[in-house]
Amino acid sequence: QIYDTSCKGVYDRGLFSDLEHVCDDCYNLYRNSYVASxxxxxxxxxxxxxxCMEELLLMDEFDKYARAVQIV
Structure with a gap:
């Protein structure tokens, strides 16, 4: 996984991994490169x-992911 230069916050490998998994799983669901990017x-x-969070039934963890997005 490559660090995303659009992220200006703290680099935290664990947070990036969590966020990446959402996008990877969503891509695997739709198999569409637009979704991935x-x-x-x-x-x-x-x-x-x-x-993607809604489709992957992760909305019960939305606050956790929203905090991660704000940190990274």
Whole structure:
């Protein structure tokens, strides 16, 4: 995994790993390269990331991921 230069916060490998897993799992669900790149755009702060969380049934953990996005 490569550090995303659009992220201006603290580099935390664990947080990036959690965020990456959402995008990877979403890509595996749809097999669409747009989903993979859009999910990561703007350092994960975008509507596609949120939609991926909904599709992957992760909304009960939304606050955890929202904090991670703010940190990175």
């Amino acid at each position: 859009a999910c990561r755009s703007n350092c994960y702060s975008n509507v596609v990331f949120r939609q």
